[in-house]
Amino acid sequence: MSNNTEHKCECAEAYLDIERIIEQNRGNRGALVQVLHYVQERLGYVPKDIQVKIAETLGVSLTEVYGVITFYSLFREKPRGKYIISSCQGTACYVRGAPDVLERLEKELGITAGDTTDDGLFTIEVVRCLGACGLAPVMTVNEDTHGRVTQDKVPAILDLYRKKEEAETVHVAGS
Numbered sequence: 660m661s662n663n664t665e666h667k668c669e670c671a672e673a674y675l676d677i678e679r680i681i682e683q684n685r686g687n688r689g690a691l692v693q694v695l696h697y698v699q700e701r702l703g704y705v706p707k708d709i710q711v712k713i714a715e716t717l718g719v720s721l722t723e724v725y726g727v728i729t730f731y732s733l734f735r736e737k738p739r740g741k742y743i744i745s746s747c748q749g750t751a752c753y754v755r756g757a758p759d760v761l762e763r764l765e766k767e768l769g770i771t772a773g774d775t776t777d778d779g780l781f782t783i784e785v786v787r788c789l790g791a792c793g794l795a796p797v798m799t800v801n802e803d804t805h806g807r808v809t810q811d812k813v814p815a816i817l818d819l820y821r822k823k824e825e826a827e828t829v830h831v832a833g834s
């Protein structure tokens with residue numbers, strides 16, 4: 660039976676393709692990474708129920724599937740947010756207060772690094788150098804670079820994107 664209806668994603672076609680690829684690899688334990696890679700590419704993450712299906716069909720344990728997902732940083736268990744916040748914790752940023760910035764980000768958003776807010780808006784990631792050490796501490800939000808960030812500036816930076824989101828929502832509703 661298909662699990663498509665459990666997903667918010669509207670791309671039913673992607674799920675059908677994924678189910679087909681999993682089925683094609685029935686009993687093929689060696690195809691685990693390849694199949695996970697396919698799912699990650701199609702959906703941007705590997706949902707829990709797909710992990711179960713992969714384990715059952717390929718004949719590997721769920722622990723093994725989970726182990727591969729957590730070992731390779733390219734695999735994700737959750738969809739990423741619309742705004743990806745990269746908090747640099749490289750040396751230059753670290754010594755200039757990046758841990759405080761990260762702590763404030765986590766507090767303001769109610770999530771920890773690596774997680775996504777429930778509304779799907781923000782994901783916090785930790786990176787080791789954004790190549791802008793002269794602006795330390797640095798964080799990026801998608802393509803935008805924010806330099807010399809202090810923890811007190813964090814709420815205002817987040818508000819920028821919340822307002823942007825509100826403006827887009829109003830625009831869509833009014834169009």
Ligand code: FES
Pocket residue numbers: 747748749750751752753787788789790791792793795796797
């Ligand atoms: S260490 Fe943060 S930008 Fe280089």
